[in-house]
Amino acid sequence: MHPLRVGKSGSNKKAIFIDCGFHAREWVTPAFCQWFVKEAINSYGSDEEFTNLLDNLDFYILPVLNVDGYAYSWTNDRLWRKTRSLNKNQKCVGTDPNRNFDAAWCTGGASASPCSTVYCGSTPESENETKALGDFIRNNLSSIKGYLTIHSYSQMLLFPYSYTNLRAKDHNELNSLAKSAVEKLATLHGTVYTYGPGGKTIYISAGGSDDWAYDTGVKYSYTFELRDLGTYGFLLPESQIKDTCEETMLAVKHIAEHILNNA
C-alpha cells in the first residue's frame, strides 16, 4: 500500500495517518481526503498554521481504503459497506474492514456470518486492504503519532475503546482533545458533533482500526463520523460536500497541532 505523503521533505518527522473510504457507501469521506490534499498543497507558503504543520509533520493520506467496495457502490449497490472479497464456499461476499482488525476481534458488535454487514472475516486482517494498512502502520510505528480514520455519518468524534467500556489509559487527554476539536469544527457552520469513547458514544463493537492502532501504540487514534445526522445519511447531497470538508479540516488541523506540540 502506498498512501500519499504530504509534508516538507525531511528526516525523522512525526507523522499522522489519515484514511478515508473504509466503508464503500460513505462517499463524503474520499471527498474529504482529497480536499485535505488540495488544501495542503494550496495553503503551503500562504497559510501560516498549515505551513507550520507541513514543515514539522508528515501526513500519510489514503483516500480510499476499500477500493473494490467503493467501485461496487458506484456500479451496483449504493449502500454497500463491506469489501468485495469472496467468502469461501459461501454465497455472500465481503468482510467489514472495520471489524477485521486484531482488537478483541469478532467479540462484540460483529458477526461470524459472511452474510452479515458486520462480518469480521475469517481471521484478523484477512482482507488485503486491512493487512496492507496494518503492515504500513507497523512498519512506520516509530514516526506515526496519530491515526485518523474518516467515516460517515452521524457527526461524531470517537476514540478508543469501542470493543470495551473500560477507559483507555489516555482517556482524559483524548477526551479533552476531542472536545476542543469538535468545538473548533462547529465554529464554521454550526455543525454539532458528539464525542467520546466509541463503546459509550455509538455502540460496543470489536475489530475496529482505531482500537487496533491505539493498542499497537498510536496514542492519538480517532474515528470521525462526518455529516449528517440521518436526513440524507450516506446519500449526503453534493451541495454539502464543500462545507463538510471545510469544517472537518478545522478539527483535523486542531488535532494535528496538538500532536505536533505533545507527541
Ligand SMILES: Nc1ncc(C[C@H](C[SeH])C(=O)O)cc1Cl
Ligand atoms: N472501533 C470502532 N470505531 C468506530 C466504529 C464506528 C464505525 C461507523 Se461506520 C463502524 O461501525 O465501523 C466502529 C468501531 Cl468497531
Ligand SMILES: [Zn+2]
Ligand atoms: Zn464507516
Ligand SMILES: [Zn+2]
Ligand atoms: Zn458510519
Ligand SMILES: [Zn+2]
Ligand atoms: Zn463553508
